[in-house]
Amino acid sequence: MKILVVEDEEILRLNIMDYLKAEGNVCDFADRFDTASEKMTLYDYDCILLDLTLPDGDGLKLLQQLKKEDKSDGVIIITARSSIDQRIEGLSLGADDYLIKPFHLSELSARILAVVRRRSFKGNDLIVFNELTIDIQRKTVKVNNLSINLTRKEFDLLLYFLANKSKVIAKSALVTHIWGDHADMADSFDFIYTHIKNLRKKLVDAGCKDYFHSVYGVGYKFTDE
Amino acid sequence: MRLFTAYNRVLLITSIAGLLLIGYLFYHTLSNYLNKQLDNYLVEELLEVKDYTTKKESFPAHTAFEDLVIEYHQIRQVSLKRHFGDTIFYNAKKQVEETGRYLEEDLQMGGQIYRVKIIASKIAHADQAKSIFLVIILPVLALLLLLLLVSRYMMKRIWLPFKQLLLNLKSFNLNQEQNFAQVSTSIAEFKELNDAIVDISQRVKSDYREIKLFTENASHEMMTPIAVINAKLDMMLQSADLSEEQSKNLIDLYRATAKLTKLNQSLLLLVKIDNNLLRDREQLNLKSVLIEKLQYFQEFTQQNGIVVNVNLQNHSLLMSRYLADILLDNLIGNAIRHNKEGGNIDIKLNSEGLWVSNTGANEPLDDKVAFERFYKSPSSEGMGLGLAIVKQIVELHQFGITYSYQTGVHTFAVFFKHHSANSPIL
Structure with a gap:
């Protein structure tokens, strides 16, 4: 699977990528709003892990952009924001799942699999x-x-x-x-x-x-x- | 007590007391003055009697005096000087008893000593006094009444902006975007009050926004490092040459991280409830939520041989689903955690409230501090935030909560009825 990790915290990003790569996934990353926006427009991913609080922008805007470009990438929001309003906002903007920091990498992996499966195998799962x-x-x-x-x-x-x-x-x-x-x-x-x-x-x-x-x-x- | 009532009460008490005092003094002086007039009249009559006796050596006949009663008694010796006094006498002409004024004096006539008593009726004078009194007091009373009415009306009118201010204050909601509704008034004090409230409401609003921002930032700043620790631990766990020693360290690290996460979540939750940031109210059927919860806790109760008895009636209430979950998690979790092997948990739900009882330590909790943050019983392994969160949730929804202990059974009761109906939070 091809996964984009949008996360500004470097250590966390590297860990996530190491864990996912070890499972045979191809990982790309973005640590800023504009690079993330660029990569999301240029390439298609099976799943995008999206941190909402980026140094130069609101992650929710990336979701809106994705929707505008009519892309079908799966999106899992990974955030420290845990308010219900934001969760609802994120999910209504087209995110597939919402994972609150801190989380276990195994949990993340399971969620990615669920999202990708839900998107690619309709009915026959x-x-x-x-x-x-x-x-x-x-x-x-x-x-x-x-x-x-x-x-x-x-x-x-x-x-x-x-x-x-x-x-x-x-x-x-x-x-x-x-x-x-x-x-x-x-x-x-x-x-x-x-x-x-x-x-x-x-x-x-x-x-x-x-x-x-x-x-x-x-x-x-x-x-x- | 209302301001009007307090003001009117003072006004009424002083005016009634003043009126009574003035009335008494006025009446007293008036009757004294009238008595003096009567006394002078009596003295004149007595002088006439004296004249008569010195000339004629006898007393004038009773009938010689109009409107007067005159009595003569022979006595042994002179003992009385001139003496005035009040009396009640029988008026033979009118054939009624009347109040009167009398004058007594001892007279010598022909070597004999007589006591002469002249009585004059006071009726006419009393009537006079009464009418003078009424003519003066009644208008004063009327004036007072008028003053009271006017002040009542003025108070209502003048305090109108104040009432409006109060109304606006009560309807002011920190969570809503609109600012405090100002009241326009020409009275300087109320204007000042209005400005002060506007000022405070703006400051509170900006403080509140900052707190919200702080909550979010604190959450992010703390959760991200914890997330890094967690991810690092997960990576370390994957290394092929993990020794038993290292594994034990990892277990402790996982536990500590989990505890740190939980602590951070609990503190943020408390801040959020404090600031009323969780407002996802919905109509909840508490019975079905409870049944779900009990299923969730099934393993924990079965493992310790705890018997759960339930007596649940359908009850719906307006509550945040998220907070209801946490409330029940904490109450039932506590009842399991602080239970004993083979103990009991009783859960009762009806429209009045929810009761969660469990067998446990043979010592009651200190109910004064049980709900305080970071309080925990010596045997507890938690952080002491569970009950503080429970209390906060209960207060947010304007429920009540009590703790009671009876022979080894600890009961927490949540009452759904409003504590105070006139303090709406939302």
Whole structure:
């Protein structure tokens, strides 16, 4: 996928690009309003990550410009502004998603995948990974063409892992993904363990290879290596 | 007490007291003066009696005196000098009892001592006094009444701009774009007041704008570095040669960053509620939101063997969805976090309010400080902002909240009824 990262904070931008490049994406960047505006006009991207507060302009104006030029790039707003008004304004101007800083790179990756999928596969939204087939629309999972029953949270987890294949995902990223921003229950990390244990068991019982690898209690990795 | 009432009360009390005092003094002086007149008349009559007795060696007949009653008593010795006084006597002519003025004096006649008492009726004089009194007091009373009416009317008229100022102040809303509506008046004091209010409202508005700006900037300035830390941690996690030692450090760093994020979010949330920046009110069915929440918290309750009892009635209210979420998250989250293994949570909802009770520590919270920022019970792992946020949300929506404790059960009750109907925030 071709992704444009519009972000003026250099370290954050480099990190995002490194993470996304490691997944095989092509990344371009803009750290100012005018360069972003130029690149958005010249090229087509699968997804644009847009910071709203740029040193020389309001990111929302870039959204308007994109709309005016009738472009179909997916846009995810990444911002520290968390007011609902702005969120609504951003989404009504044609952004596909809205991610509030700070966020986990794994979360960003999952959102990008969702946006790109939603834009490119209309209706027929299948993710295939070896013997696993996932229908995002119908929220069904098949192992070797055999349906298995997953709870909503287990389904979300599996999708999240698939969006971050071969990456180590921090437990705190999983917790935030499943329970949202307000989850700060001291033992929520244990629940992630329980959920993954259950998900793993259901997949393995259905004849799926065990792709889950625990990394010293800090996170998990989903890989077929 | 209204200004008019206070003013009129003082005016009425002083005028009534003054009127009574003046009336009393006036009446007293008048009757004293009339008594003196009567006394002189009585003395003259007595002199006539004396003349008569020295000439004729006997007392004049009773009938010789018009309008007067005269009595003679023989007594042993002289004891009384001339003496005036008030009395009630029987007027034989009119055949009624009347008030009168009398004069007593002892007289010698033919070696005998007599006491002579002459009584004159006071009726005519009293009538005279009464009419003089009324002629003077009644117009004064009328004048006073007129003054009261005029002052009442003037007060209403003069204070009209003040009332309008108050009205405009009450309808002034910091969140709306329009400025304070000015009141034009010719009275200097009210003009000054109007100018002062206009001045203050403009300053408040600009301060308010700055706070909004500060909130946004603080959010951005703090969130971005935290975002960098988070991203760096996520990258470090990907390195192939991660040792167990490093992983443990990463876990602690993740936790600390999460806590920092949460702290920053909570503080910004408090600032936003304080400044009423969250105004996405909608009609919420609290019951369905609660059911959703309980599903969300399912794992947490099941894990600790906590039994959740619910008694929910349908109740809709106008509330920010975002804040309702946070309110319930905090209340239910607390009830789980501060519960004990195999404990209970009772949730009751009706049109009156919402009650969340949980079993927990055998010590009540200090309800004076429980809702204050950064207060936390010794066992709490949180930051002490949860209940402060709850209180702020409750106050924003003009609900009420109470905490109570009874034998190991802690209850937080949110009451939906307005505390004070006349202080609209929105």
